[in-house]
Amino acid sequence: MRKIVLAPLCALVTVTVAACSPSGPDQTNPELAPRGTPMTKVKPTRQDLTTKISIAGKVDLNPTFGLVAPVDGEVRYFDVPTPNGTPTKPIRVATVWKNQTPNYVEAPAGSTFSGRLVDDKATVKAGMPIASAKHAGYAIVGDIDGQQAYKISGALTDVVVQIKNGPGPFPCAVLGTIAALPQGTVPEKPPVTPDTKDDKKDQPQQQPQQPQQPQQQPSASTGLRIVCTAPADVQMINGATASIEVTTGKSTQALVVPVEAVAGQQGKGKVDVISPDGSRRTTDVVLGLTDGKVIEVKSGLTGDEELAVPGPNLPEGQQQGGDQSKPTGP
16 A cells, blocks of 8 residues: 655645745844845955056147145245246245245246236145246146046156157156146236435326336136156157156055945945845945055954945935026926
8 A cells, every 4th residue: 555655745845935935024134135136245455555547648848837835824925037048946936924934935947937826915725826837848738627636636746658659658757736727827027116216205206117018928727737847868749649647646555345345436435244144234434545446445444344245325315405596487
């Protein structure tokens, strides 16, 4: 007689159903990733990180560049005489006073003073362009957009240039930092001392006749730019295109994670830390340098965590008050 054993099969079915059925809303962990969500785990690593950006440039003749205030303070200008030739030494053009200490601003050797960009005795901020200068000879000029400006600011010490179909790569010495020179800047004229030899208190003063001076032309707007000079043995051709590579930062043994694991690009960001039970905990981190593949985490992680990739999907902030510029009529 054939025997049919049902108990093991029922037990198997019971186990299978229990594993596949939900355990109720009260038992669900809301921090667990939804079923089917593609996710990988990564751990922070340490490596030397160098960040660079590339700027399109060209060889230019006698370019204008900006001289910036080295510190916050009050600017006082010197009366800079017109040179008889190309200066071979730096020319002191202004002083920025801070805490009764002078901080000098000089036009580098090989350039001439072109004009003041703010009023004398004005209060200025560090990095603010306060004067313009003109380089005598060839230089490499690269235009910078607004997004690059924030990355480059204060990082113009390591610049390499490659001229297309020409010399390079070679180091390029920066003449001045980035500067937005306003259109219509006219070089300041040295003050003319009036002739007071025949002045008398009992006679009305007459305007002394001033010698006719050549009219000075306003400068054109330069926008944001970087100007640097090549070594003396590099042959330059006016108008030749070039690629400028600027090192914006270096960090030794930085704690880095893939950029896909981070919500945010600069300053503050967020990552999802995976707990041993599989839940995710969104954590605030402070970000540093990035090369487009990895990004430095300055604080917020110890380096032993496991992070979810992709990182947290943060909702966009809602606009407050709506758009007030839209017309309300038909």
